[in-house]
Amino acid sequence: MRTRIVNGVEVTTSSGNVFADLGLPDAEKLKMKSGLMIEITKAVRRLDLTQEEAGRRMGLPQPKVSALLRGDFTNLSERKLMECLNRLGYDIEITVKPAADAVGHMTLAVA
Template sequence: MKTKIIDGVEVHIGSGNIFADLELADADKLKIKTGLVIEIRKALRNLDLTQQDAAKRMGITQPKVSDMMRGDLSNLSERKLMDCLTRLGFDIEISVRPAKTLIGHLMLSTH
């Protein structure tokens, strides 16, 4: 993490992935899952769905929707979250390209 002095205060510049900055395992996956859930939450709000209606539409149980809304992503894979988004009317595009570094990374881009 880069450090900068601004007005005499040491400031740490984030990498753009808070999970990596916190040195959490699977930081890229956590960032992807969180990004997908943010999009799901936006869609549910825009569609004005109850948790029960959202569960039916996404093909998961209402308790899993509740977990998702509370930020518990442990029982939902990236693949399942993508499936939820497609069931809510979103297209998902996966792009693969050579990495600029020795080891590549995962990222989520929303429009």
């Protein structure tokens, strides 16, 4: 992160991962899960599904759908979130390649 002064105000440029910027553990995992959750929310809206209908399609009870659409994905794994997207009509591709740095990172690219 880089800090600079803009109009007398100290501004810190984000690293691109708000979870890492906040110092949260498992920041890469949280970023991935939040991106998947955002896509699920978009899909539910695009398909004009009720929470009950979305739950049936995704294999989740309505209260979990409600929590997910409010941004609570704490009890859902990345795998389950990807499965939900599959059931909503999304293809998911995972690409693995050597990292430029000693430690790699995860990226979610949405087409």
